[in-house]
Amino acid sequence: MATVWVLGDQLNVAIGALAAADPSRDTVLMVESARKIGSRPWHRQRLHFYLSSMRHFAADLRAAGWRVDYRHAPTMGAGLAAHIAEHSPDRVVATEPNSVAARAMFQRLGVETVASDQFLTPIADFAAWAATRKQLKMEDFYRRQRVRLGYLMDGEAPAGGQWNYDHENREPPPKKGPWPWPAPPVSALDAIDAEVIAALPADSTGEAPTGTWAVTRAQALERLDHFVSNVLPMFGPHEDAMLAGNWHLAHSMLSPCLNSGLLLPGEVCDAVQRAFDAGRVPIASAEGFIRQVIGWREYVRGLYWLWMPEYAHLNELGATRPLPPVFRDSSRTEMACMKWCVGEVESRAWTHHIPRLMVMGNLALIAGVDPGEMTEWMWESFVDGAEWVMVPNVVGMSLHADGGRMATKPYAAGGAYIDRMGDFCKGCRYDRKARTGDDACPFTTLYWDFLLRHSERFVRNPRMGTQVRAAQKLSDADAVRQRAADVLQMLDSGRL
Numbered sequence: 262m263a264t265v266w267v268l269g270d271q272l273n274v275a276i277g278a279l280a281a282a283d284p285s286r287d288t289v290l291m292v293e294s295a296r297k298i299g300s301r302p303w304h305r306q307r308l309h310f311y312l313s314s315m316r317h318f319a320a321d322l323r324a325a326g327w328r329v330d331y332r333h334a335p336t337m338g339a340g341l342a343a344h345i346a347e348h349s350p351d352r353v354v355a356t357e358p359n360s361v362a363a364r365a366m367f368q369r370l371g372v373e374t375v376a377s378d379q380f381l382t383p384i385a386d387f388a389a390w391a392a393t394r395k396q397l398k399m400e401d402f403y404r405r406q407r408v409r410l411g412y413l414m415d416g417e418a419p420a421g422g423q424w425n426y427d428h429e430n431r432e433p434p435p436k437k438g439p440w441p442w443p444a445p446p447v448s449a450l451d452a453i454d455a456e457v458i459a460a461l462p463a464d465s466t467g468e469a470p471t472g473t474w475a476v477t478r479a480q481a482l483e484r485l486d487h488f489v490s491n492v493l494p495m496f497g498p499h500e501d502a503m504l505a506g507n508w509h510l511a512h513s514m515l516s517p518c519l520n521s522g523l524l525l526p527g528e529v530c531d532a533v534q535r536a537f538d539a540g541r542v543p544i545a546s547a548e549g550f551i552r553q554v555i556g557w558r559e560y561v562r563g564l565y566w567l568w569m570p571e572y573a574h575l576n577e578l579g580a581t582r583p584l585p586p587v588f589r590d591s592s593r594t595e596m597a598c599m600k601w602c603v604g605e606v607e608s609r610a611w612t613h614h615i616p617r618l619m620v621m622g623n624l625a626l627i628a629g630v631d632p633g634e635m636t637e638w639m640w641e642s643f644v645d646g647a648e649w650v651m652v653p654n655v656v657g658m659s660l661h662a663d664g665g666r667m668a669t670k671p672y673a674a675g676g677a678y679i680d681r682m683g684d685f686c687k688g689c690r691y692d693r694k695a696r697t698g699d700d701a702c703p704f705t706t707l708y709w710d711f712l713l714r715h716s717e718r719f720v721r722n723p724r725m726g727t728q729v730r731a732a733q734k735l736s737d738a739d740a741v742r743q744r745a746a747d748v749l750q751m752l753d754s755g756r757l
């Protein structure tokens with residue numbers, strides 16, 4: 262008899278060790294570790310999603326005839342030891358895990374692992390590709406993925422004649438409603454959910470779960486079907502837009518299910534391909550979405566395994582500011598964009614990519630927030646948080662703490678960008694155009710200050726040089742620096 266140990270981000274019977282196991286012979290082990298649960302103040306919806314998905318998965322396995330040993334233990338190791346003492350398995354096997362820490366844990370505990378097919382790109386395949394390149398450009402990797410996996414291909418050419426329709430997908434928000442994007446499905450909370458919610462630690466943050474996030478395979482498939490049938494045809498044009506009155510736009514919100522294993526990337530892309538083949542989805546929408554999944558998602562996972570564990574500790578810009586209070590409490594800030602973005606995190610544990618990158622990440626970048634602190638905050642606050650995707654996105658993409666290994670330029674922006682892509686600035690107490698004075702937009706001030714502070718580093722960067730030279734020519738540079746110092750002081754003391 263073998264034991265198959267399934268972790269909370271491997272919840273799928275079709276992958277790795279579980280796919281190879283036999284329910285009439287083998288036992289499944291799942292462990293809830295008290296140490297992990299108590300390790301930080303998790304957002305309620307994040308912790309609920311994780312625990313409820315695990316418990317529902319165990320219930321579904323039992324219903325399908327599996328023997329499941331579901332343990333509540335002080336640590337993962339203690340859970341395994343108690344299981345071995347009681348069941349004496351011949352061997353303990355698991356699917357290759359998704360984090361450096363879990364890999365080390367399996368090695369330490371002597372757990373055998375089998376290759377994971379939870380992703381579309383084996384780790385060794387990405388490393389082999391990377392070894393042949395001078396620069397690891399996402400676009401090069403993505404095109405190779407299209408050819409290798411065959412999505413949206415006409416023989417050897419890209420369907421529609423172009424590899425990338427990104428330029429069609431950067432529209433600002435529509436001027437007025439009604440918005441065309443249907444509301445996402447909501448599932449009723451059941452007895453398992455109630456049990457999880459009742460036992461959430463007292464220091465959990467954010468609002469209580471409402472059924473927004475799928476916690477079973479059936480709910481995940483319902484979300485996928487809703488997205489492909491009703492939303493995907495609109496995916497793309499407003500991908501980067503932010504609207505105070507609409508939190509989801511045409512995003513899929515499938516990231517939590519993809520990261521937990523409730524959905525597999527291949528089946529998600531197959532559903533998109535079928536809808537495209539049936540003429541129900543324009544090429545720009547299908548391509549825009551497929552690029553996120555077979556491109557960005559697989560690319561950041563490849564980089565994670567290529568560069569960890571050192572990568573998580575990089576801090577090339579020497580950013581040491583503790584996480585400002587506004588990230589943990591949206592109620593007092595007068596920055597309308599931050600109030601909305603952090604408020605969304607509080608109420609749903611999720612925002613789409615642009616609030617993460619161009620508002621919250623941008624503020625952390627231009628204010629010089631410590632990358633480790635920012636990663637920790639995102640890690641505990643977002644329902645889809647997973648180290649393999651969060652670390653490259655925070656350290657590399659957002660905070661440029663890797664010195665440009667992942668993104669060739671820092672995603673720094675002032676109020677003008679946020680005004681163009683969102684609808685917050687009109688009602689804000691600050692003036693997005695002003696960089697000095699009491700009403701100056703903190704983003705605009707800090708953006709110019711960031712360019713001045715790091716001008717030596719970025720002046721020769723072909724994608725940044727023009728902006729840096731413009732900053733160097735500012736006649737009010739001293740006033741900008743002074744206002745930036747005041748803004749940072751207010752940010753640190755929670756008065757901004």
Ligand SMILES: Cc1cc2nc3c(=O)[nH]c(=O)nc-3n(C[C@H](O)[C@H](O)[C@H](O)COP(=O)(O)OP(=O)(O)OC[C@H]3O[C@@H](n4cnc5c(N)ncnc54)[C@H](O)[C@@H]3O)c2cc1C
Pocket residue numbers: 511512513514515516517519520550553554557558559561612613614615617618622639643645646647650651654655658659
């Ligand atoms: C600072 C920062 C932190 C992030 N942290 C996470 C995280 O912890 N977990 C996470 O899943 N995503 C993270 N992302 C990526 C991205 O923001 C989310 O995947 C996306 O917003 C999830 O919403 P969605 O499912 O509606 O995505 P959609 O817009 O519908 O995109 C479809 C899918 O593509 C994948 N995807 C899109 N962009 C990325 C990306 N940059 N990296 C990897 N996969 C991507 C996701 O699986 C997503 O579900 C982060 C981005 C930034 C800038």
Ligand code: SF4
Pocket residue numbers: 595596597598599675676677679680685686689690691692693702703704705
């Ligand atoms: S003016 Fe500045 S602080 Fe206010 S919403 Fe616009 S970008 Fe945000």
